[in-house]
Amino acid sequence: MMADSTVPTSDPLPVQQRNAASDLRKMRRIITEDYSWSLAIIPPLSDLCLQQIVRNFDHNPILEKLLPKHRSKVLERLSTSLPLPVTANLISNEDYWRRCCTERWPTCDISHYGFSWKRLFFERHLENLIEHFIPDLTDAGLICNTAELSKNYIKRLEIQQLLPPVRVEMMKEDEADDISDSGSDAAGDLPSMDHFDLNLIADSLCDLEEVHLVYGVKGCGMNFEWNLFRFTDRDCTLLANALKTFKKLKVFRLHRSKVDDDKVRVLIRSLLDHPCLVHLDLSHNQISDRGVRAIAKLLNQSQLRILNLCNNNICPHGAQAIAHALSKNNTLQIVNLRLNHIGDEGGQALCNALLQNTSLERLHIGSNELSEPTASFLAQVLSQNTSLKNINISCNRIGVDGGKQLLEGMTENKTMLEFDLRLTDVGQENEFYINQVLRRNHERTRAQAQQKQVYTSGLDW
Template sequence: MKEIFPNTININTIKCYQIKDGFSCTKSRIKCQNFGEWCRDLPKTLKELSIQSISDNWEDNPLLDEICSPEDRCILLNILPTNLPLCITVPIINDNFYWKKSALERWPHLMPTNVTECDMFTFPSKAIEKKSFDCDDENISDTSLYTENSSEKTGVFTETKSWKQYYLENHIKEYLEKLQPEEYDPEEMKKICDICGPFVKSLQIEELRRADKDGCRIPIGSVLSGLPKLQELSICFKEKYIGFENFNWSVIHPSARDIKNLAKGLEKTKLLTVRILNSGLERNECIPILNSLRKYDNLNILDFSYCSLGNEGTISLCRFIREMSVKELSLIDNNIGDEGAEAIAFVLHNHECTLRYLNVRMNPIGSRSGNLILESVLFNRNLKILDLSACNIGFQEAIGKVLRKSSSLQELYLSNNPIGNEVGNVILNCLNFNKTLRKIDLRMCNIHSELQHKINEKIKGVAESSILKFLEEDESEPEFSDKCRKHFEGSFEE
């Protein structure tokens, strides 16, 4: 029988015998052969040349599913350029490795935290290899590798996304943020939405540029209507860098046409999360948006932080909250005073209020309405997290009632309020009766460090228990003003 001898040497074998720079073995009798000179021009195998040819001509003739061997597909995806047109790569490539490579090369300074890390290469079986580009919910769940993790604190689901979804969401976000209104092309925007739309569930726009002539932005409503799978929207109308020469107040405040376009877009979607941040939004601008959101069935999160709602806007928003099943509400730094905070307390006082997270920090609420909010917490069966930091609240008996009798509150943030050691001792004593609180923030509250340490240690020792009753029978109702009650007699548009 004729023996067959190999006529080539494996590349990895050659690398094992290569001598590294700076290494010398003078004491050794046996000298290693240096293969570094003659193996540099070692010809590639026919398979490697074929895969390289496919990669070089992939834009004209995209082949992936036609390649039978998974190993060959891996090699192809590893050498495939990341600057190929999305209209070609999106319908064909679902593998996480390629999109991760593309994302890290394009945005090396971004570090995503909610992206699924899976095997390096994943290929569908032959039965499901062919997928239409206009995919439905089932296909998206296959390619996006979604996993839902329920939050123990607020009950709002958080989702992890695939690298493909992460790339496409950032692609459309970057395009919108850099787009000048004068250069807006409806046909081009439609093409981008058709490509990215089936995979985009979250859109977080950090700035929108305005036109020099009329100060309006791009018609964001048209963009939203082209994203049928969108669930979360976060938008800021303010430009980041404009310089002193080009500054005017339209940079901060959205125009009436901007609000109208946004409201029209919200009517055509069914979002779970809406965030309008740092946009100078006032009461009159808030009403059209709330009218559009009124048609939603499952609005979970509503965030108007760093806007200018004031008391009137907050009252209108509280009327809206009474009609909806919102779970999280953030109104940070909205110039909410005594009247607006009383409206918030009135909403919390309702047993049917679904809010589980409320953040109103950095508002000049004052002591009267601040204590009203705390008293209303006793009548709320769902609120778990409350943030009243930096609200100029001098707490009275209400803080003791909440800590003794609340059976739902888990986190309470009261930093930067004039509390003092006297109220600090009340907090420490009342914690002996609390079985649900897991965290309390009392920084910068004029409380002695030793007393604050005792409170923190007491919080750590609180164990879960459901022994306490929800509300004692002799608990008195909070006293709301007649003016506050009249606010809720009509519609939030009034």
């Protein structure tokens, strides 16, 4: 008999399965006792080196010698909590300082800091240290060292509070003068300073351009005491000395600090020969006519452009002193005398000065007990003065007759763009026609600006 050709072979597995089984036998299996074993690719040696540099950066800061691509990787991984002595003068990368700012403060607007994240960080950091400084309790050395590190990056300091010494019972200034020379116990209780002394950091901040100060406690709540809001004679003397050091200072603001006539005269004396000061803000203090006479003297000897004396105790004689200075001044552009007591006598003196002044652009004399006589003089100013663009006489008793006189002066005016008459009772009709004149002046100003732009573009050709 012939053999049956359909007899099956000895291997019952299909061909594909036999091939897969043979491949599995050829693979090498590795069983390790290291449970952290990973099939991930080992990072390049350069990355391992960069990781080591980041870990040891505070002890061995290597940055400038790296290639640009490696330097950027290190800056991305650096911690924002590195010591300032290490990072201050070594790292200029804005992205790093942006991370430092955004991780520390929820709101950051670099437009107020020259569009520099590094400047924002150092200014806010130093401000925070000063605002939480407590005399004879906090170490001033940290502030001095920080100011020295950041001296190239700080242009402005906005101090919203200055804390007094922590004492059980604050000693009055007149009691301090009566302390005997025999080394009494009371003498030992005197603090070394009443508030933070800017002279400690003045030499490090020679490029400072703006200083904003408040000698008081922010958010004291139920712990309120009048002693928390006290600008002492010693504070005044120290601050005056510091102002002499800030030769590049352009803006000085000292508000809500109970500055009186004696203290303002000491401060003004240190500013008489200041080379750069253009903005002086002493609003919300206790300055009266005697202190204003010193400020008027400053107007005659400085290049001030902005003067803010809002919410003080200025009366007619003080307004007359400012008016006398205005009649000779040719640099001042903005004057704010809101919330004072200059009355019609002071208002008329200011108006007479504005008939001679050719630089002032904005005047705020709201809430000053003015009435119709001042409106009569102001109407003459409106018809003759060609520099004023903004006047605010709100919250005064001008009356309808005074409003008619103002309207008569405005009909000849071509430069006024804003005129605030709220709560003056000048009458709706007078307000309406005055607004019509203002609208006409706006249109004229806009047309002149467009014409000037066309002329300038023609010169470019």
